[in-house]
Amino acid sequence: MAQIHVITGPERHRRWAEDEKRAIVAAAFAPGAVVTQVARRADVCASQIYRWRRDLAAARNGFAEVVVLPDRTAAVEPPATAIEVELADRVRIRIPPTTPPELAAAVVKALTRPVCRSQGEGR
DSSP, X not given: OOOOOXXXXXXXXXXXXXXXXXXXXXXXXXXXXXXXXXHHHHTSOHHHHHHHHHHHHHHTTTOOOOOOOOOSGGGOOOOTTOEEEEOTTSOEEEEOTTSOHHHHHHHHHHHHSOOOOOTTTTO
């Protein structure tokens, strides 16, 4: 015998705003989240969440949201006791005070050495 379902309440078809869909999808796929639990809390089927994820990904056209933060390392000042050497050709070297003197001398010597070009170079 066939079954008949009688719906006595309002229709269950709901409209979700894009922001609501994004929030539910983000909650469902957050680290440690379980999709079925998020679906139960939102009163939707788990398959609906997977569908929204696919639709939202397709709508992005391959672009991802990027958040650019200021570079905190650029604001760090070098130590006040560092040695700074500026050469004539606008090369500036900052040598931290923890650098061994032999290494500092070798770096300065290498940068101030005249460049020798062989006859075959540049051809």
